[in-house]
Amino acid sequence: MSVAERLLIARLKARDEDAFNEIVRLHGDKVFSLVYRMIGNRAEAEDLAQEVFVTVFKTVDSFRGESKFSTWLLRIAANHCKNRMKYLSRRPTDGAAFDEAAEEHAAGGAAAGRAPPVQGHIEAPDVLLEAAEMERMMQAAIETLEEDHRLLIVLRDVEELSYEEIGEVTGLAEGTIKSRLHRARMGIKEYLAKHTR
């Protein structure tokens, strides 16, 4: 851990509000992205991602520096996701929620208040729709995976964490991560092969 990060965490433990704001700026995108891809519903993901940072603010004293702060934070996010998914699995699912998000993406996300896509030019409508359809398909593929496999796919292939970092988040050995990840990837491939003909 760098000196700057140690100082930031020390300030956070003292409940320094500016330090907390900095933590959200540094890690907010990654946490939201993880939660969104795990849950698959934008409204639920916003709610849950906020909850993750509230938990961080309340329990930061329990961070002992044995792992990276980012992996500690993602572990909290993963645990929140698991709990929320258990709760949601008992509720009837709202299949329209993700379609709505995909349509908003196609429209540039302006209505949802999302940050615009990082592009240097304006895409043609058919290109945007194709991208939205691909995103919808990929998310649907991810949602066919069991929870543990879904987490590994999101951590490695979406968020590009190293195997060491994934080990810190999940507590799994590298060999186990690699074999489960491969099975998850094959599952994604097979889903796409079946649904894109």
Next chain:
Amino acid sequence: MDHQAAADSFSSYLEGDLPEEVKLALEQHLGTCIQCRTELAAFRQALGGLGTLRQPAPERFLPQIQRQIFLRSKGRFFGRRWMLFGRIPFEWVSLVMIIAMLVYYIAALRGAPTAVHPAP
């Protein structure tokens, strides 16, 4: 190398993690097996698609979190801060005023008339 062994190697192959002899065996197999070449291409495409799925947090993400903490801490954290001219924190203004009053007090003490001396 058979089809199953080839498929089992795809992840390690694309991550550059295969031992050299296994990599050579896989490439040899791919050179003669169109089915596995097709499977590998589909596998690679699936991974490529996953890499585009990152989502930025919504614009009001931080203010919403601050609001949650404010409510749950009953106003103890992330309450409104009073600022002079919208920039200078209340604590600094108070500190400067205290120092100014101390300086004035010391200056006033030094400039005060001394006790009246009796006539020689």
